[in-house]
Amino acid sequence: MPQTMKINVTVNGVAYEREVEPRLLLSDFIRHELGLTGTHVGCEHGVCGACTILFDGLAVRSCLMFAVQADGHEIVTVEGLAPDSEHMHPLQEAFWEAHGLQCGFCTPGFLMTLKPFLEQNPDPTEEEIREAISGNLCRCTGYQHIVDAVKLAADKMKEAAS
DSSP, rough: OOOOEEEEEEEEEEEEEEETTTOBHHHHHIIIIITTTTTTSSSSSSSSSTTEEEETTTEGGGGGSSSGGGOEEEEEEGGTTTTTTBEEEHHHHHHHEEEEEEEESSSSHHHHHHHHHHOSSOOOOOHHHHTTTTTTTOSOOOHHHHHHHHHHHHHHHHHHHH
């Protein structure tokens, strides 16, 4: 019988208490235990960025963490990015408007990487954007549309703040 541990974690503003095996990856906990399948699992080595979430406000790779490490912490997944079910986050709008996604597999990881980036750098240069997304892999877009989407999102976020 595998040993389990009780964890308490807040995900997208909802508190959860679960018994988990210590070896359960955070990405698997989010997807299989909580049913939040927007967090994608690509490489399972932290290289592709598809599993990126916000962990206490920081972009992290959920495939490199165990669920037990999230005990007492706050997580935001792509499902928690939009302010409500009727509106998209400016990043989501910009990716849609600037054709920053094709198949969509990598998109949640890009969005979760870029949210804190744009909060810290509301007027990024193209070089800064390319550096920020350098840890996220996309096999469809060629990145230029993603860069364009980030520029558009920065403008949208500035408009929303004023």
